[in-house]
Amino acid sequence: QKEVEQNSGPLSVPEGAIASLNCTYSDRGSQSFFWYRQYSGKSPELIMFIYSNGDKEDGRFTAQLNKASQYVSLLIRDSQPSDSATYLCAVNLAGIQGAQKLVFGQGTRLTINP
Amino acid sequence: DAEITQSPRHKITETGRQVTLACHQTWNHNNMFWYRQDLGHGLRLIHYSYGVHDTNKGEVSDGYSVSRSNTEDLPLTLESAASSQTSVYFCASNDGGNIQYFGAGTRLSVL
Numbered sequence: 001q002k003e004v005e006q007n008s009g010p011l012s013v014p015e016g017a018i019a020s021l022n023c024t025y026s027d028r029g030s031q032s033f034f035w036y037r038q039y040s041g042k043s044p045e046l047i048m049f050i051y052s053n054g055d056k057e058d059g060r061f062t063a064q065l066n067k068a069s070q071y072v073s074l075l076i077r078d079s080q081p082s083d084s085a086t087y088l089c090a091v092n093l094a095g096i097q098g099a100q101k102l103v104f105g106q107g108t109r110l111t112i113n114p
Numbered sequence: 115d116a117e118i119t120q121s122p123r124h125k126i127t128e129t130g131r132q133v134t135l136a137c138h139q140t141w142n143h144n145n146m147f148w149y150r151q152d153l154g155h156g157l158r159l160i161h162y163s164y165g166v167h168d169t170n171k172g173e174v175s176d177g178y179s180v181s182r183s184n185t186e187d188l189p190l191t192l193e194s195a196a197s198s199q200t201s202v203y204f205c206a207s208n209d210g211g212n213i214q215y216f217g218a219g220t221r222l223s224v225l
Contacts, residue, residue: 008154034212043204043216044157088156098210099164100145103173106156 003027004091006105015114019076023089023105026070033065033072034090034102044088048074079112086110117141120205120217127224133192135220137205143215145208146188148172148180150201151219157204163188195224 004025013019025033032051036044050056050063050072062075072091076083086107094101118139127133137146144165149157159172161180169180177199179191192199202221206214 004156006156032212043219044214045216046213049212090157096164100147100208100210100214101162101172102147102157102159102214104149104157106154 003093003103004089004105006087006089006108008106009109010111011108012111012113013079015079015081015112017079019079019083019110019112021074021076021087021089021108021110023072023074024070025072025089025091025103027091027093028067028070029095030091030093032092033063034092035061035063035072035074036088036090036104038086038088038107040085076110081112081114084110084112118205118207118215118217120203120220122220123218124221125223127195127222129195129197129224131195133195133222135190135192135203135205135222137188137190137217138186139205139207139215140186141207141209141215142185143207143209144185145210146182147206147208147214148178148188148190149204149206150174150199151204152201160190160203161188192222197224200224 035048038044048063064073088107089105090102121136147162148160163182205217208214
C-alpha cells in the first residue's frame with residue numbers, strides 16, 4: 001500500500017461547481033498535511049496546509065482532515081478555469097519540529113470546463 | 115528577490131555518464147530537498163538536508179548522491195546515469211515552516 005494515495009483522475013468539473021479532491025494516508029502518526037497545486041510544465045506551489053481535525057478555509061479553498069479515517073480532502077468552491085491543474089496531497093513524516101520530510105500522492109488532474 | 119534556481123533546465127546525457135544538477139537558493143533556508151517526478155508517481159523524495167554537512171536518503175536514493183558544503187547549494191549527482199533516471203527533477207527549500215519553495219525543475223533525458 002502506498003503511503004499517500006490519490007485518485008489520479010482526470011476529474012472534470014463544470015465552472016462554478018464544487019471540486020472535491022481526496023487523499024488517504026497510511027501512517028497514523030502523521031501530524032501535518034499539505035495540498036500543492038501544479039500547473040502543467042510548472043513547479044508545485046503550496047495552497048493549503050492543515051494540522052487539526054476538521055475544516056480549514058482559505059478563500060474558495062477548504063481543507064478537511066479526519067485523522068481517525070486517515071483522510072484528507074480539498075474542496076474548491078466556485079471552480080474557475082484557472083483552477084485546472086494537478087493537485088498533490090502531501091504528508092509530513094518528519095518527527096522533528098521544524099523539519100519536513102514530505103511524501104506525496106501521485107496527484108489528481110483537475111479540469112474545470114467553462 | 116530571494117529565489118531558488120536550478121541548472122541546467124534541460125539536459126541530455128548518455129548512459130553511464132556522471133551528471134550533476136545544481137540547486138541554489140538565496141533565502142538562507144536550512145532545509146533543502148531533491149525530488150523526481152514521473153508520470154503516475156507524483157513527486158518522490160531522493161535526498162534531503164537539514165543543514166550544512168547534513169544529508170539524508172529519501173525513498174528513491176539509489177544511484178544518486180548529494181553534498182551540502184554551504185547553506186545555499188545542494189547539488190545532486192547521478193554517479194552513472196541510467197535510462198530509468200530520465201525524469202523531471204525538482205529542488206525545494208524550506209525554513210522550517212509550512213511552505214516548501216520549488217525551483218523551476220530540470221528535465222533530464224538519459225539515452
